[in-house]
Amino acid sequence: MHIDLDAFFASIEQRDHPEYQGRPLVVGAKPGKRGVVATCSYEARRYGVRSAMPISEAVRRLPPETVYLRPSMTRYGEVSRQIMQALEGISPAVEKVSVDEAFLDISGMQRLIGPPEVIGRRAKSVILEGVGLTASVGIGPNRLIAKLASDFRKPDGLTIVLADQVQAFLDPQPLTILRGLGAKSAPVLQRIGLRTVADVRRLSLLELRRHLGDLAGTKIHEQAHGIASDRVHLDSERKSISKETTFNEDITDPEIVRDTLHWAAQEVGYIARQEGRRGSIVTVKIRFQGFETHTRSRTLTTPTSTDKEIFQQAWELYQSEQWVGRPVRLVGLGVSGWASDAAKAAEQADLFDEITADHAPKQERLYQTMDAVSDKFGRKSVRFGVRRRKE
DNA sequence: TCTGGGGTCCTAGGACCC
DNA sequence: TCTGGGGTCCTAGGACCC
Numbered sequence: 001m002h003i004d005l006d007a008f009f010a011s012i013e014q015r016d017h018p019e020y021q022g023r024p025l026v027v028g029a030k031p032g033k034r035g036v037v038a039t040c041s042y043e044a045r046r047y048g049v050r051s052a053m054p055i056s057e058a059v060r061r062l063p064p065e066t067v068y069l070r071p072s073m074t075r076y077g078e079v080s081r082q083i084m085q086a087l088e089g090i091s092p093a094v095e096k097v098s099v100d101e102a103f104l105d106i107s108g109m110q111r112l113i114g115p116p117e118v119i120g121r122r123a124k125s126v127i128l129e130g131v132g133l134t135a136s137v138g139i140g141p142n143r144l145i146a147k148l149a150s151d152f153r154k155p156d157g158l159t160i161v162l163a164d165q166v167q168a169f170l171d172p173q174p175l176t177i178l179r180g181l182g183a184k185s186a187p188v189l190q191r192i193g194l195r196t197v198a199d200v201r202r203l204s205l206l207e208l209r210r211h212l213g214d215l216a217g218t219k220i221h222e223q224a225h226g227i228a229s230d231r232v233h234l235d236s237e238r239k240s241i242s243k244e245t246t247f248n249e250d251i252t253d254p255e256i257v258r259d260t261l262h263w264a265a266q267e268v269g270y271i272a273r274q275e276g277r278r279g280s281i282v283t284v285k286i287r288f289q290g291f292e293t294h295t296r297s298r299t300l301t302t303p304t305s306t307d308k309e310i311f312q313q314a315w316e317l318y319q320s321e322q323w324v325g326r327p328v329r330l331v332g333l334g335v336s337g338w339a340s341d342a343a344k345a346a347e348q349a350d351l352f353d354e355i356t357a358d359h360a361p362k363q364e365r366l367y368q369t370m371d372a373v374s375d376k377f378g379r380k381s382v383r384f385g386v387r388r389r390k391e
Numbered sequence: 392t393c394t395g396g397g398g399t400c401c402t403a404g405g406a407c408c409c
Numbered sequence: 410t411c412t413g414g415g416g417t418c419c420t421a422g423g424a425c426c427c
Contacts, residue, residue, distance in 0.1 A: 038427095057393080241397090
């Protein structure tokens with residue numbers, strides 16, 4: 001089962017401000033500035049406004065009474081948390097895909113709750129009663145079909161696709177609904193005359209691979225036949241932390257680049273430390289006038305989470321290029337490559353060496369040392385570290 | 392028309408090692 | 410003068426998703 005909140009950010013704003021209800025509302029960039037629409041209310045969609053549309057274009061289309069708001073991510077995150085909690089009351093297997101989307105494994109819930117339709121209605125009602133928002137729900141034999149089913153009827157929809165209905169459900173839909181056919185690869189297939197999923201399904205695996213590449217071709221071939229994973233995973237660990245900003249006007253002063261990297265390093269470092277992570281890859285991202293984008297990354301020998309170290313690495317990366325003087329549109333910075341278990345083990349062994357080297361090899365001392373190491377890394381890993389030393 | 396911000400994943404070449 | 414094959418890591422770019 002896939003659950004997708006309807007116009008999530010916009011709906012929260014309309015819920016919390018009754019005066020906004022029934023009016024076109026846009027959450028996103030400030031009108032007159034650079035940026036795009038994050039989400040807009042259904043009243044705004046009637047004017048053809050969509051997510052990711054440049055804000056300037058949205059302003060051109062929308063009437064003067066439109067409400068424009070900047071996103072309040074902290075508030076939306078809190079509502080999201082409440083929703084996910086409510087969904088856990090239906091099935092313990094909830095996979096949060098984003099702030100407004102989740103998969104639930106409801107196989108085996110039928111005896112407890114009832115047929116799929118009853119489970120779908122239950123999901124919608126716990127969300128409506130819990131946070132006062134509507135969601136669209138899709139139920140299908142795998143993740144792809146559930147996701148496409150929740151998209152099928154919006155807002156406030158409930159679509160159930162049984163296993164023997166999958167092909168009939170997919171075939172007439174435009175090929176762009178398939179995951180991974182975006183702005184570049186969808187036109188590749190459209191240029192050879194394909195329009196619907198049925199058209200794609202008529203192509204052989206070999207032909208699709210030839211047009212899209214081996215991996216993408218295989219994936220699209222599977223999807224067109226309704227084949228996809230039916231697993232609901234636990235939420236996986238994040239792999240990177242990044243911060244970036246686009247300037248209202250392109251800048252040329254390297255001091256502003258420096259200050260921005262400094263700010264981004266503080267933001268990223270703060271989150272990393274809060275989550276107890278240290279990363280060994282620092283990446284700088286620069287977008288010049290005209291949208292030309294470059295990244296430069298560096299792998300450190302010692303993972304870090306300190307603002308100073310992250311900033312230093314980023315600033316060096318920036319300075320090592322012939323970039324100074326070019327008008328800059330965006331500056332960003334990221335950290336990834338978390339210290340692996342092996343790296344942690346090596347590091348703790350080093351710490352152990354360091355501490356033991358400083359002390360007389362008395363048994364009592366050794367125990368104290370092990371306590372010190374275990375305070376830092378946990379009891380289990382100390383045993384691991386000691387064993388490692390014997391090898 | 393003029394393109395946010397936060398992510399993940401894939402590709403591809405080169406280095407390096409066995 | 411000609412130089413395999415496989416695996417892994419590093420780096421840069423880019424497609425795609427929400």
